[in-house]
Structures are given as C-alpha cells and as structure tokens.
Amino acid sequence: MxxxxxxxxxxxxxxxxxxxxxxxxxxxxxxxxxxxxxxxxxxxxxxxxxxxxxxxxxxxxxxxxxxxxxxxxxxxxxxxxxxxxxxxxxxxxxxxxxxxxxxxxxxxxxxxxxxxxxxxxxxxxxxxxxxxxxxxxxxxxxxxxNFEEILRVIDSLQLTDKYSVATPVNWKDGEDVVVAPSIPTEEAKQKFPKGVTEIKPYLRLTPQPNK
The missing domain is CATH 3.40.30.10 (Glutaredoxin)
Incomplete structure (x- = not known):
C-alpha cells in the first residue's frame, strides 16, 4: 500500500x-x-x-x-x-x-x-x-x-495545526485565512477578534491569527 x-x-x-x-x-x-x-x-x-x-x-x-x-x-x-x-x-x-x-x-x-x-x-x-x-x-x-511552494504548504500546515482555520487558493504567509466551517459565525467573531468577513455562510475570512 x-x-x-x-x-x-x-x-x-x-x-x-x-x-x-x-x-x-x-x-x-x-x-x-x-x-x-x-x-x-x-x-x-x-x-x-x-x-x-x-x-x-x-x-x-x-x-x-x-x-x-x-x-x-x-x-x-x-x-x-x-x-x-x-x-x-x-x-x-x-x-x-x-x-x-x-x-x-x-x-x-x-x-x-x-x-x-x-x-x-x-x-x-x-x-x-x-x-x-x-x-x-x-x-x-x-x-x-518549486520549493517555495513546499515552504508555503509548511506555513499552511503549521498555521492550521494551531488555529481553527484553513488557507485559501494561492495563500501566502500573512494573508487572510478561511474560518473553519465547523465554527458558527457568532462564535468565530469571538474566537477571531481581528474580525470575520462573511462572504457566504460557509465562506468566511479573517486576518491571519498569528500575525
């Protein structure tokens, strides 16, 4: 296997x-x-x-x-x-x-x-x-x-292991991230005090938490 x-x-x-x-x-x-x-x-x-x-x-x-x-x-x-x-x-x-x-x-x-x-x-x-x-x-x-891409993925993995977020297409360290769909919006607003932008109920962005 x-x-x-x-x-x-x-x-x-x-x-x-x-x-x-x-x-x-x-x-x-x-x-x-x-x-x-x-x-x-x-x-x-x-x-x-x-x-x-x-x-x-x-x-x-x-x-x-x-x-x-x-x-x-x-x-x-x-x-x-x-x-x-x-x-x-x-x-x-x-x-x-x-x-x-x-x-x-x-x-x-x-x-x-x-x-x-x-x-x-x-x-x-x-x-x-x-x-x-x-x-x-x-x-x-x-x-x-492209080893810059390998570094980018490692940045994403290390970030998303620590916070309830995912990284969107072409994301680079320091850019906005996606709030995990499992978190209700009101809870997300408390969890991410930098702000939550709701584009769709399932697509919400927040500034990178550790920046």
Missing part, C-alpha cells in the same frame, strides 16, 4: 554523504522534508539541490530538516556535491541519502516502474514531528520542483 496522508511514516537507517542516518533519531522533534531525485550528475537535479541549499535558512526558521535521496552511492553524492556547490554558488548543507539498495525508495514508493524502473521519481514528503505524513507531491523527471 502506498503511503497516505496521516500515516505514520516508516523508520529506516540508510547511508548518506554524512554517515548513516536513522530517520526518527535524526528528525528529533523537527518537521522533515524528504525528497528524491532521479540521479546525480544530471542538470535538473543539480539546480534543485542547489536551490534547497539556498533556502535552508527558511526551512530552519520553520523547524524543518531536509533530507535528499537518490539510488546513487555515497562516493557519487560526494563528488556531485562539489559540482552543485560550484555551478549553483552554494554550499550543500543537508544530507543526501545513498539508497543504492533501493531500500528507502521501495519503502516509500519513490520508484514508479512505468516511468523508470531503476530510478526514483521527483517525490516530496513532508513529515511532521509526530512522524505523520502531511504532504506528498510527485513530479515527472523533466520538471524541476
């Missing part, structure tokens, strides 16, 4: 460019972004891993640890990291799992045989501190990911 939202993700221990990593121990009380790429020394992947390195301060602000993965071995990762650092003007500052035996790839369903039976597709998993899967997105090999 494929991993589904709300599932507790399986633990694993696997080699990486910085030594063996046990997911649960390494994650601690942080959120985790686990993302796979098809192969080292390929152009789209080089730009992606460089972008993630640039965004690491943003992930850290949100208490998120980042973990990349491909089925290449440790020595391949170490050599390729030099290319990423050189071409993307970054320093790769997060681990890359060396899943040469495909243990983690198979455990998490990262290999899609009809796309390529030997390589991992571009999958993203967002895992919360309770080890639950909160987001999964899968991209085709030819399409580089």
């Amino acid at each position: 494929a991993l589904q939202l709300g599932d507790v993700v399986p633990n694993f221990t696997q080699a990486s460019n910085v030594g063996d990593i046990n997911l649960y121990d390494w994650a601690g009380d942080s959120w985790v972004v686990l993302f796979s790429h098809p192969a080292d020394y390929t152009p789209v992947c080089t730009t992606e891993l460089g972008e993630v390195a640039k965004l690491m301060p943003e992930f850290e602000k949100r208490n998120v640890k980042v973990l990349a993965l491909s089925v290449d071995d440790v020595e391949s990762h170490k050599g390729w990291i030099n290319d990423i650092n050189e071409t993307q003007n970054v320093t790769v500052n997060y681990p890359i799992l060396a899943d040469a035996d495909k243990k983690v790839s198979n455990l998490y369903g990262m290999i899609h045989p009809n796309a390529n039976p030997n390589l991992t597709v571009r999958t993203v998993f967002v895992i919360d501190p309770e080890r639950k899967l909160r987001l999964t997105i899968t991209y085709p090999p030819s399409t580089g990911r």
Whole structure:
C-alpha cells in the first residue's frame, strides 16, 4: 500500500554523504522534508539541490530538516556535491541519502516502474514531528520542483495545526485565512477578534491569527 496522508511514516537507517542516518533519531522533534531525485550528475537535479541549499535558512526558521535521496552511492553524492556547490554558488548543507539498495525508495514508493524502473521519481514528503505524513507531491523527471511552494504548504500546515482555520487558493504567509466551517459565525467573531468577513455562510475570512 502506498503511503497516505496521516500515516505514520516508516523508520529506516540508510547511508548518506554524512554517515548513516536513522530517520526518527535524526528528525528529533523537527518537521522533515524528504525528497528524491532521479540521479546525480544530471542538470535538473543539480539546480534543485542547489536551490534547497539556498533556502535552508527558511526551512530552519520553520523547524524543518531536509533530507535528499537518490539510488546513487555515497562516493557519487560526494563528488556531485562539489559540482552543485560550484555551478549553483552554494554550499550543500543537508544530507543526501545513498539508497543504492533501493531500500528507502521501495519503502516509500519513490520508484514508479512505468516511468523508470531503476530510478526514483521527483517525490516530496513532508513529515511532521509526530512522524505523520502531511504532504506528498510527485513530479515527472523533466520538471524541476518549486520549493517555495513546499515552504508555503509548511506555513499552511503549521498555521492550521494551531488555529481553527484553513488557507485559501494561492495563500501566502500573512494573508487572510478561511474560518473553519465547523465554527458558527457568532462564535468565530469571538474566537477571531481581528474580525470575520462573511462572504457566504460557509465562506468566511479573517486576518491571519498569528500575525
């Protein structure tokens, strides 16, 4: 069975460019972004891993640890990291799992045989501190990911975990949010003192509570 939202993700221990990593121990009380790429020394992947390195301060602000993965071995990762650092003007500052035996790839369903039976597709998993899967997105090999979108979703998840709200289309941190439909309007006005705008009884907006 494929991993589904709300599932507790399986633990694993696997080699990486910085030594063996046990997911649960390494994650601690942080959120985790686990993302796979098809192969080292390929152009789209080089730009992606460089972008993630640039965004690491943003992930850290949100208490998120980042973990990349491909089925290449440790020595391949170490050599390729030099290319990423050189071409993307970054320093790769997060681990890359060396899943040469495909243990983690198979455990998490990262290999899609009809796309390529030997390589991992571009999958993203967002895992919360309770080890639950909160987001999964899968991209085709030819399409580089938008990691700003991953950050946006994490902002939404962390906000909506704490407050009785949801985030509307194209929402960004600091913008108005949707009041949960389960809360009556009069109660919502007390719960959200910044104000509630009722567009329809089921569609009510309020300023972001923690801003």
